[in-house]
Amino acid sequence: MATLRIDKLNKSYGDAAILRDIDLSISEGEFVVLVGPSGCGKSTLLRMIAGLDGVTSGDIFIGERRVNNLEPSQRKIAMVFQSYALYPHMNVKKNMTFGLKFAGLAQPEMDRRVAEAARMLQLGPLLERRPRDLSGGQRQRVAIGRAIVREPDVFLFDEPLSNLDAALRVSTRVEIAKLHRLLGATMVYVTHDQIEAMTLADRIVVMNHGRVAQSGKPLDLYYDPANLFVAGFIGSPAMNFFKAKVDKKGAATVTLSGDGLPPFDLAAAAFAPPPGAPVTIGVRPEHLIADAPGQFRIGGAVELVERLGETSYAHVRVAEGVTLIAEMRGRDAPKAGDSIILGAPDRDLHLFDERGERIAIG
Amino acid sequence: MTRSRITRLGVHAVLFAYVLLAILPILLVVMNSFKSHDAIFGAPLALPNADTFSLIGYQKVLAKSHAVTYFLNSMIVTLGSMFLVLLFGAMAAWALTEYKFRGSTLLALFLSIGIMVPIRLGSVAIVAMMRQSGLNDTLTALVLVYVAQGLPMAIFILSEFIEQIPKDLRDAARCDGVPETRIFFEVIAPLLRPAIATVAVFTMVPVWNDLWFPLLLTSSDSTHTITLGVQQFLGQYTTDWNSVLSALSLAILPVVVIYVIFSRQLISGLTAGAVK
Numbered sequence: 001m002a003t004l005r006i007d008k009l010n011k012s013y014g015d016a017a018i019l020r021d022i023d024l025s026i027s028e029g030e031f032v033v034l035v036g037p038s039g040c041g042k043s044t045l046l047r048m049i050a051g052l053d054g055v056t057s058g059d060i061f062i063g064e065r066r067v068n069n070l071e072p073s074q075r076k077i078a079m080v081f082q083s084y085a086l087y088p089h090m091n092v093k094k095n096m097t098f099g100l101k102f103a104g105l106a107q108p109e110m111d112r113r114v115a116e117a118a119r120m121l122q123l124g125p126l127l128e129r130r131p132r133d134l135s136g137g138q139r140q141r142v143a144i145g146r147a148i149v150r151e152p153d154v155f156l157f158d159e160p161l162s163n164l165d166a167a168l169r170v171s172t173r174v175e176i177a178k179l180h181r182l183l184g185a186t187m188v189y190v191t192h193d194q195i196e197a198m199t200l201a202d203r204i205v206v207m208n209h210g211r212v213a214q215s216g217k218p219l220d221l222y223y224d225p226a227n228l229f230v231a232g233f234i235g236s237p238a239m240n241f242f243k244a245k246v247d248k249k250g251a252a253t254v255t256l257s258g259d260g261l262p263p264f265d266l267a268a269a270a271f272a273p274p275p276g277a278p279v280t281i282g283v284r285p286e287h288l289i290a291d292a293p294g295q296f297r298i299g300g301a302v303e304l305v306e307r308l309g310e311t312s313y314a315h316v317r318v319a320e321g322v323t324l325i326a327e328m329r330g331r332d333a334p335k336a337g338d339s340i341i342l343g344a345p346d347r348d349l350h351l352f353d354e355r356g357e358r359i360a361i362g
Numbered sequence: 363m364t365r366s367r368i369t370r371l372g373v374h375a376v377l378f379a380y381v382l383l384a385i386l387p388i389l390l391v392v393m394n395s396f397k398s399h400d401a402i403f404g405a406p407l408a409l410p411n412a413d414t415f416s417l418i419g420y421q422k423v424l425a426k427s428h429a430v431t432y433f434l435n436s437m438i439v440t441l442g443s444m445f446l447v448l449l450f451g452a453m454a455a456w457a458l459t460e461y462k463f464r465g466s467t468l469l470a471l472f473l474s475i476g477i478m479v480p481i482r483l484g485s486v487a488i489v490a491m492m493r494q495s496g497l498n499d500t501l502t503a504l505v506l507v508y509v510a511q512g513l514p515m516a517i518f519i520l521s522e523f524i525e526q527i528p529k530d531l532r533d534a535a536r537c538d539g540v541p542e543t544r545i546f547f548e549v550i551a552p553l554l555r556p557a558i559a560t561v562a563v564f565t566m567v568p569v570w571n572d573l574w575f576p577l578l579l580t581s582s583d584s585t586h587t588i589t590l591g592v593q594q595f596l597g598q599y600t601t602d603w604n605s606v607l608s609a610l611s612l613a614i615l616p617v618v619v620i621y622v623i624f625s626r627q628l629i630s631g632l633t634a635g636a637v638k
Contacts, residue, residue, distance in 0.1 A: 052533050073539025085530035089552040098548075099538025150538070 002063035002076070002153035002186060003028050004049065009058035011044055011210075018044050019210045022058070026188065026203075031180050033189045035197040036207035036233070042190045043158055045207070049188060050079050050156050062153055073102070075154075078147035082159040084139045086131040086146075093127040096146045103150075110149075117145040120182065121175075137168045144179070157189040161196060173199060194234055198222070206230045228356035231282050237313060239282045239350070240324045246277045256281065260319025264295040266346055268361040273353055282350035285313065288326035292343030299341040300324070302334050316340055388614065395419050395607035402603050419604030420612075428583045429609060432591035437616065439501055439587060440570045443508035447565045448558055450509070451516030456546050458517065459524045460532070470521075476514030481507065482574060489578050503579045504587070508572075512565040519564070523557035524550065559624040570617055588613045 004026040011019040019041045026032050034042040047053040049060060051072035060067050067075045086095050096117065097110050105113075118124045121141045131139055140160060147155055160176070161169045177200055180187055191197055197204050198218045205215040206229070213233075214226040225231035231239050244258030254271045256279065257263040273279060283296075300318035312333035314326045326342055334340055351359040393409060394402045401414030408414070423429045458470050481488075488507060489498075497503040527550060535545045551558075576590040588609065595605040 047533075050533075050537060052536065071539075072533075072537045077537065079534070079537045081530040081534060083528055083530045085528065085534035087531070087535075087549055099535075099540060102539045102541065102544070146534075146538075 003061075004154055004186060004188065005059075005061040006045075006049075007059040007061070009045070009048065009060065010056045011041070011048060011053065012056050017210055019048075022210075022212060024205065024212065024215070026186060029184045029186055031187045031189065031200060031202045032205060033191060033197040033201035033203070034205050034207060035191055035194060036213070038192060040207040041210040042192075042207050046079075046156050046158055046188060046190045049075075049154070050077055051075050052079075073099075076152050077154045077156055078150040078152035079156040079158065080140075080143050080147050080160045082162050084131070084143040084163070086139055086142055088131050091128050091130055092123060092134075092142050092145075095131070095142060096149045099146070100149060113149040113151070114145075117148040120148065120179065121145050136164050137172060140164060140172060141175070144176070148179075148183070153186065155183075155185050155187040157187065157191075159191050160189075161191070161193070169196075176200060194236065198234075204234075206233060208233075225282075225350065226358050228280060228282070228352045231350055231352070231358075235284055237285050237325050237327075239284050240288065241280050241282050242318075242322050242324070244279050244281050246273055246275050246279060248275050259322050260300065261298050264297065266295060266349070266361070268351075270360045271351075273359060278354055279359065280352040280356075282352065283324075283344045283348060285325045285327040287344045287348035288324060288342045289328075289344065290340060290342060292345060294343060294345045296346070296349060297341060297343045298324070299339065302336050302338045302340055304336055305333050307333065314340070316342060391607050392611045392614070395604070395611040399604055402607070416604075419602075419606075419608030422602070422605045423608045423612065427591070427594070427605070428586070429588070429591060429612070431584060432586050432588040433612070433616075435501060435585060436570060436587040436589070436613075439504045439508065440566055440616075442501075442505045443512060443569055444562055444565050446505065446509045447512035447516050448562060451513055451561060452520050452551060452554060452558065453546065454513070455517045455520035455524055456550060459521050473514045473517050476510075477518060481511045485574070485578060488575075492579055498579065499581045499585055501580075501585055504575055504585075507575050507579070508565075508569045512561075512569070516561045516565060519561050520554065520557055523554055527553055563621060563624050566620060567617060570613075 004024075006022055006024040009019060009022040009024075010017070022045060024032075034045060036042050044053060048055055049062075051067065051070060051074075055068050062075055062077070072079075087098060090098060093114060096114050100110050100113070114127070118127060121144060123138075123141060123145055126134060126138060126142070131142065134142065140163075143160070157176075161172055164172060173196055176189075180200075189196075189200060201218050203215060204218050204221050206213045206221065208229050214221060214230045216224075221230060221234050225234065225239075228241070232241065242258055242261065244256045244261060247255040247257050247263050249255075249271065250265075252267060252269045253265045254268045255263050255265050258281065261281075298318050300316040302314050303317050303323065304315040306313040306315075307330065310330050312328050312330055314328055314333055316324045316326055318324055324342065326340075328334075346361075349361075351361060353359050390406070394406060396410045396416065396419075397414045398416035398418065401408070401410070401416075405414075410416075454473075458466055458473075492498045492503045497506070531549060531553075532545055535549050540549070571589060572587075573589045573593075576585075576587045580586055580590065592606055592609045592613070595602040595609065
């Protein structure tokens, strides 16, 4: 177990900057999930921590050691790959011990570690099998087992569940969460799946275009996104956004209006943008409710209702080219063609300025 | 009859015709090697029967000539160059696909020239070189030439296969602390088996069959290969057809044996990547 500290880390290939000034400090035993759209640099960051990709500038510390120039094997990390990357011609046991041989471990110690990992991951009956005789979920458990036997300071996961089917993904996710509690190890986990991120993470680091867009506890990111990108990325279905502008500003209130949105007052003492400034209003589908308290109200026609059983998503057209999604209980949903008025309490409204940064309401 | 069935019949007819075309001369050689001298000329297309059956050719080849030495020489040269081509070819292919170093592209390009330009164009220079280095009339000279001849294609084919091995695998091995040479020999090489079988056959057959370089580079009985040795029975005035056909029939055997050994691997090698 160890801390992991990343200082002003940059990575570029020729002129293309992949990562820009990443600062990240991970404490001992923390489970950090790096999440972002493909191409945001999250996998590159993980590979740089592992030592598989070189550092352009900046520093990586594992514990107190600066590891920039160390080989992957000297960094005391273990990585689990999306493709499992099991050695196809070795059985499960050999897969797990192959690396240990080179670490100079004695046979009894290797056996002890394999037995321990096999117990944790229920791999006992599979030890003599080849990877091709295993199911996807079993292969992934072997890959995790191979990481465990190294007894690393830091576990690195590169989208480990992406190749599994939906049901297996849920159960393996739970396994990983349990494993983290059991081992108490520092873990860095890359995914593009925000449900994995929300459920597993102590802390989520949302990345976009090679930068950290926001880092924080899952629910903080959900309820308090720092910018338009994080607001849109976290949550499914995504947050509704629509353009509005500042009509006028009072001492402690501000009046906003937009396409299909009649002017409404919002208590906002700290509101900075001047009258006339464009803003983006964001509101999550589950916060849009018919007959809500508060000043924010918007009416439209229901175009489509997706019924998932427990919940239904109503797609409501409020203006030309502006459609909102509202979440409703399964049976309460309106029918397509109905007119509906939706509202949301003030505290569930998110405002963003022209640059996409959150506007403090105060 | 459905359309697909007609196409299938057509395809099989074409394939069958090709097989006949390819196998008939060989059949003729093997058949006649078991016949007496008169029968070979009397009825060349007839199967040997009780009257015409004779092993005289084999007796002459095995007892009264250096055929056994020739065979051994062919064996040594073929297996030696095959081994070296596979070893160096796989290592070079790995280095060229895995590591980007100064001039790696140039080196790959240089090697691809070796595929396009036949090595026989350099025969005169090769003979001169071998003479000067004192390797003339040795099996080493032959092995060296065949390794040079086989390497470019071997590297080309093996590189393609190495490209198909998931990159995660070597990354995983690196995280595991496996040294680079061991990654190659213990992770990559075992996965290259079908490709290695393919390259082995492609390397072996032309080497075994080659007449050109033994003719240029060997001059004594102790270094002749079987293909060159057979020429001894072809005289200017008389040709000992019994011996020629028997020696040729024997020369086919090792190739067939090695092909059978590798063929299962070979087929999976040829079709690998075609179907995901």
